[in-house]
Each structure stands twice: as C-alpha cells, then as structure tokens.
Amino acid sequence: MTGPEDPYFYLDACATAPLRESVISCMVRAQQDGWGNPSSLHRIGCDAAESLERARLSISASLGAERSDILFSSGATESAHLALIGLAKTQSPGRLVISAVEHPAVAAAAHQLVACGWTVERWPVDAYGQIQMQHLDRLLQPPTKIVSLIWGQSEVGTLQPIQAVGEACRSKHIPFHTDATQVLSQGCPNWSELQVDLLTASAHKCGGPRGIGLLLIRQEIAERIQPLFAGGQQENGLRAGTECPVLAQGMAAAFREIASCQAHQVEASGSGIARLRDALLALLCQNDAIRLSGHPRERLPHHLSVLISDRHGQPMSGRALVRALDREGIAASSGSACSSGRDSDSPVLAAMGVDPAWQRSGLRLSLGNWIDPATLPNINNRIQIAIDRLEHN
Template sequence: MQPHTEPQTDPTPASVPASPDVTGYCDGSASAPLHAAVATAMDVAQRQCWGNPSSIHTHGSMAAEAMERARLQVAALVGVSPDWVTFTSGGTEANHLALEGLLADRPAGRLLISAVEHPAMALPARRLGQAGWKLETIPVDGEGLLDLQALEVQLRQGADLVSVIGGQSEVGTLQPLAAISDICHHHAVPFHSDAVQLAGKVPLAMGRQGPDLLSLSAHKFMGPKGVGALVADPALPLSPRLLGGSQEAGRRAGTQPVPLIVGMGVACAVSLDTASEAMERVGQLRDRLLEDCLKRPGMTLTGPRLQRLPHHISLLVGTPQGEPLDGRALVRGLNREGFSVSSGSACAAGQSGDSPVLTAMGIPSPWRRSGLRISLGPWVSETRVLQLPSTLDRVRRESGLVRATDLRASS
C-alpha cells in the first residue's frame, strides 16, 4: 500500500487577488487593515492551537491557554478583570447580547437609546419595542452630542437600560461617557455603550467611571473580522442568546474560534501599547486634512470640531452655489482615483433614503445624502492623504455640476 500524501497546492492561488495599496485607504471606520503582529499570531495559532478549547487533553489545553491570554489582553484594554469578557462573533452580536441578554427574559419595561445609534443597536431595540417594551430615544444636538439634561429628565421615570453609542461612526461624535455613566448610576440604571469605534482610538474605562457593558469588534482596530466581545459586569443577570454548550461562562454557546480570538487579543495589546502615540500623529494629519477641506467652497463639517474621534472627518459636500452632491457618486469617483472613503456607515451600504443620523441632527433633507466620511489610520501615507482635497475637487468637477471657475479660489 502506498503511503498517503497530501497534494501540493499553491498557498496563494491566482484566484486570490493581491492586496491593494493601503496608503490611500481612508475608510478605517468601516474596517482597518490587519496589523502584521496580529497576522503572525493568528498564523501560529492556526498551526499550534487548533484543538477544541473545551477539551481537557494537551491539544485542547493549548487552545484554552491561548484563548485565556487573549481574554486578559482584551480585559486590559478596558481596565477590567477577564471574567468581564465574553467573546462574540463581532460588535453586532455583542450589542444583541447586551440588549436582549439583559432584557428579553424580563417583563416588558423601559429602554432608552440615543437618537444616533448604529442599526446594530437601533433595530434590536425596535424589536423589543414591538414586543411590548417602552422604547424611547434620547435626543441629540446639531453636532450629534447627547442631551444630558433630557437624559436626566427621562431617567426620573425609571428605566431598565440606557444604551448610547460611544463614538458615532457616521459623523464622528464622541459622547461624554463618564458624564452619562454618572447620570445612569445615580438613577441605578445599567449603562451600555457600543464602543466599536472607540477601541484603539481613545482610552476606555468601565464601571464607576464608564459603562457597565461595552461592545467591541476586532476588525475596527486592526484585528480580524468575525470576532468581538461584550465586556460586562459579571454581576449583571445576562442570559445567553445562543444555547448549547456552556462556553463563555454560560453566556454564549459554541466552540470558540481560537485563532480569531488570539488575533483580537494581540490587536488589543498593540492598541494599549501604541494607540496613544499613533492616534496623536493621525489626529494631527486629520486636522491638516480637515483644514484644507473646509477652505474649499461647498464643503461643510458635520459633527463637533473638537469632541470627535481623532481619526475621523465627516463632510456635507455640494457645489459652491449650495446644491448638494450625491455622496455615493463622490465615493465612486474617489475610488477611481485610488482613495477609499465612504458616504456613511458601511453597514448601511446599499440602502436608499436619508441618513437617520443626519436626520436626528437636524440636517435639512436635501443634504442627508451628500455625506462623505474620511477615517484615517496609522497605515496611510501623509503625502498621499493630503492630496485628497484637490482630488475631491477634480471629482466634483467631473460630476458636471461644478465648474472649474467655481473652485478656482480653493486651488
């Protein structure tokens, strides 16, 4: 009998395209490139930690130990103990687990969410409303900042949970999580925040100085797709949404994807070590880029100038005469020029209609489809990125709605 041999295969088949240049990739709020240290750690985990982490033999123990190291790394990023961390498939599942895990098995009560939530929170909240819960939105101002006085008034009537997105993905608004936490804790109401856009960008705190529950997604801070975490106070009565095994301390059934979890852990460790310095550089580049954009006729900032994510720019783009331009058409035009940006949340791609976030902020209807989001990261080229405003001018001219003479003052 001939010994069995595996066929030799090319590990990089021709059907897999080469990775495009990332120096002009300005859509970090949608997804970030994989960090080299993360890729290396995941490769090692794929080869060495492939056992089931629930098994008690050597192969299972190796996987379990790698997973628990990652849990420690995630916990360290937000300053809590590892028993707060429940691994999920991403930010969407973490939001569902926070909301439904805390509320779905209770008698219908009262839920407060901000008016500018991501659909991954707004839609499951709406479903609870349809099931009999009293769902109320907390208003925001014209820059997307939560109305703290309105929250205080609403909480006088009691609530079972407050959820406020920490960093608004579309317009970049940074919410005052510590102040919101103080108000919620004064009224003894649990506070959840979708912090998907915060990790790796700004320091995170939980408990007395922050939320009781926090949702994370690894691919937003140079980790892999397909893994995230709900970080929650173990004292909260959180029931699982996925039933089966007793993984994740009974909060989330299913065999854990150890290589992805290892990648998330390394991404957290890298963020903890380097994010402050890296984001300072990115923030300085963002400010130069924004200043140039705002000098050009027909570009207006949305969201606050100061209290915003350090890598984020959001604009309403129109003609110098005040006519809005289609944001998605501008995205396609910039893509042809080698720049990747977006016209809003990537999770809303393909949907028609006005932006709910811009609507909540009071932006006039004709302008709600003219948004352009630019979100940077440590991977971009400064020289390349600073060419974006003049490239956008060219794209606007090519739209046929803007004349070269209209933009002459900005060139």
C-alpha cells in the first residue's frame, strides 16, 4: 500500500480530466470581466453576452463549424436528450436505431421515446464492440427515422465507422446523431467534413469545466427540433436558461489547446498518447491474467480496457480491483463512470458476447498528458500488486 508521500496516478480521464491551466486562467478572466446575465441590456449584461459569443466563435473555429451551429447545454447528457427527443417531437413515431453499446444517456433518451410510441432497435456489435455493418441496409429501411451511434465507446474504447453510416443515412435523408464526448477529448474533428447532423460532447472530458456541454447541429435540422423545456429564448429558443459565459470560455480554452496540440502533433494528444497507451498495454500483458477488450486498433487513443483473472484463470471483480488500485495509489474505473456505482454485469460486455462470468471483470485505464512515460513501470507494478493482494484477500 502506498504512503502519503508516494505519487498518486490518475488513470480515469474518461470519467473526467483535470482542468487545464489555460482553462483556469481563462475562466478567472471571464468571471472578472463577464459575470453578468447575458440577456441583460445594460453594459454588464452586454459584456457577458460578448464573452459568451466570443467563446462560441472560438469553439466554432476549433471544430470547423459555423457559430450558429453551436448550442450550449449543461453537458452531453442534456445535449443527447435534446437531439433525440427534441427531434422526435416534431414527427410522427417511427423507429430509432442506436448501437447495442450506447452510453446510458442515449439509452435513457431512447427509453423515453418508447413511451411516446417510438420503437427502438439496437444495432448488433461484434466481439470488439463495433457495429456489424451487414445490418446497415436493413436498419436504414422504414420505419427508421433517426439513427444515433456513440463514436468512441467509453467503456471499451472502440470507435464506430460513423462516416460510412453517416453517408448512408444522408442518402436516405435520415438524421444521424453521434455521442462524440470521448473523441473530442483527444482531438477536434472538422464538423464541415463529418457526415453527421447532430453531435454531442461535454467539456469536462477535455480538461474543461463540468456543467457545460454542446450540441453541434446542422441548421436544416435545428429547424425541426423542439426544446425539452419551456422558459426563455436562449440558444435560439432551443435551450431555456441563463447561459454561463465563464463555463463557455473554459470549454473554448480547452478546445483551443486540443486543436493546437493536434495542429503541432505534440505528445499531449493523438499519436503521442496512443504510444503511451500501447507502452502500458505491453507491460500489462506480460501478465497472462490481463487481456485486452474492445478493438485492438480502432479505439480511442488514450483508452485501455482489459479483463482481469486470477492465477487460476477465473474472472476477478472489476469494482473490487478499482478499490484495490486506489489503495495502491492509482485511480481507475470498472466501466462507464455513469454506471460504475452498481455491482452488476456490464451491458456493453454482454452486447459484445463476453461470457457472463466475465461481465463484471472489466477494468478501464484512461490516460492523459499528465502521465510521465517514465512512470509506466511503476504504474504497472502497482497494478500487479493490487491484483495479487486482491487474489489473496
């Protein structure tokens, strides 16, 4: 067990990432200069409104979007509900297609639509967690009216072929939504090149603040969405409630830094973090008790998901291992942070066809630029110690 002076390693970036220094300083300035209500007509309100729109313009530049394409929300969960339920409100019930490995937020929005007369079909995935493309033509036939796929799966890291699906949806005039929360934490895609109509994300996975997210939305789709709740006319009448310029500025700062790293190909993103991930995986897999889950190549660059067994080849509890790792000075998770508080089988692993005996043995390690490559052997040693101690308890 580690002592108070030993370093603590944070490997749970997919749950939330620490605030970037540039984000903190930007938010401090925004709080000083634009703390008013952006809807107020006096100079303090106008300063806040200007700060909010500067943040929107900055984010649009980072993502290759128009300023009018960006809608602020409280986070990706609200954005996903607005995208799916708001769009469904304006048409007669039909079929919503989602993947079998969606985030709980999208699954919950889909469940609400069932009560409104919609049917929901889950797109089957293979053993790696990728959708099975042989179902494409069937699933895009009537009565399908909306398709939603998670881009980067938060529990097992697998990436979905959203461009191919988006092209097919566009050819059939079916609105296509993607939950891109984990993908945007590692790089800024060009919205103008994506075959996507609605995209949701949160700031806090990117080193930005909690409590703010966005919905990227094509203007022709925005005209077909109804708000989730009544109130003011903020965000083009689609999201009532007083906006927070401070949080918006923080999210804008996070995206600027990600886009800058992407442009200069520095070690803090993209291939650099993937090399760090692969180096840790190579160390971990020297132990036969650890095996990779999710896709070996087409996965989030900062994401590792593994299944853990004991010396007899029997599955170990992922939640128990997370607690053991914490005692050894490592923060990790046993799946999506939104569902890890429950000791139950993983729906994602079940959808991938993982044997039921192994559906509670998943461990997720997600990295960030705060991890020094020189510390990887120490991290690996602590993980092995945690596994050994858990087995002998």
